[in-house]
Amino acid sequence: MLFSGPYGSQHADHMVRIAQKAGEKGYDVRIFLYGEGVHAQLEGQSPKAFLNIAEKLKEFKTSGADIISCVRCSQARGYVKGDFNEGANRYPSEKAMDAVRIFSLYGFIDQAKDAHKVLSFGGV
Amino acid sequence: MVGLMVILTHAPFGHENAFAGLYTALAAQTKNVESIVILRMDGVYAGIKGQEEPMAKIHLPPTEEVVNDYVGLDGKIYAESESMSNRNIKAGDLIEGVIELDAIAIEKLILDQGERIVVF
Numbered sequence: 001m002l003f004s005g006p007y008g009s010q011h012a013d014h015m016v017r018i019a020q021k022a023g024e025k026g027y028d029v030r031i032f033l034y035g036e037g038v039h040a041q042l043e044g045q046s047p048k049a050f051l052n053i054a055e056k057l058k059e060f061k062t063s064g065a066d067i068i069s070c071v072r073c074s075q076a077r078g079y080v081k082g083d084f085n086e087g088a089n090r091y092p093s094e095k096a097m098d099a100v101r102i103f104s105l106y107g108f109i110d111q112a113k114d115a116h117k118v119l120s121f122g123g124v
Numbered sequence: 125m126v127g128l129m130v131i132l133t134h135a136p137f138g139h140e141n142a143f144a145g146l147y148t149a150l151a152a153q154t155k156n157v158e159s160i161v162i163l164r165m166d167g168v169y170a171g172i173k174g175q176e177e178p179m180a181k182i183h184l185p186p187t188e189e190v191v192n193d194y195v196g197l198d199g200k201i202y203a204e205s206e207s208m209s210n211r212n213i214k215a216g217d218l219i220e221g222v223i224e225l226d227a228i229a230i231e232k233l234i235l236d237q238g239e240r241i242v243v244f
Contacts, residue, residue, distance in 0.1 A: 105151045113157045118240035
């Protein structure tokens with residue numbers, strides 16, 4: 001779980017590095033963006049001096065990671081446009097990258113309930 | 125091991141953390157995933173009863189209501205006694221269902237039950 005934005009602290013950077021190693025070791029990687037962490041789903045990030053968190057999320061998705069963003073947090077921050085799309089099982093967005101599925105907090109519970117480990121970044 | 129352990133270290137208002145953590149625990153309980161909430165450091169303020177309805181004044185969501193909903197779904201919530209005494213919070217100040225535990229018992233709980241921990 002990422003609870004802080006992609007830049008401004010090292011939490012997101014730390015999260016993607018851990019996720020990268022977990023994936024390399026054969027773990028299924030599941031990422032939930034919560035609170036300010038939902039800003040990591042913004043399409044078009046172009047940091048000059050930091051690791052591009054968006055690009056890393058896309059890489060994880062290509063590798064099979066499940067990446068969900070909290071719908072309430074996303075709505076509050078302007079990412080959601082329209083009602084839930086049942087066919088796509090996600091809320092629509094013009095700003096969020098396709099690699100991230102905007103869904104309810106229950107998505108995190110489903111990700112976590114049978115996980116080997118749960119790690120949180122940015123909550124403290 | 126419980127399905128999810130949520131540790132709150134922030135007071136309920138001023139940061140989103142406490143509400144986000146309680147809401148996460150409530151979601152787990154709603155989906156029949158057994159969870160535990162631990163209030164430590166400033167997180168113990170989230171266990172105090174009689175909070176005013178914050179939406180009316182400061183436009184923040186009511187954590188006491190979420191605690192009550194969580195306890196109503198048999199969620200377990202513990203407040204660390206050392207953090208409480210440091211802040212002059214008494215057992216009688218706690219919301220019904222919030223249980224005071226000392227630091228040793230809390231640490232044992234984390235070590236014994238905390239395989240899936242989220243810290244807010």
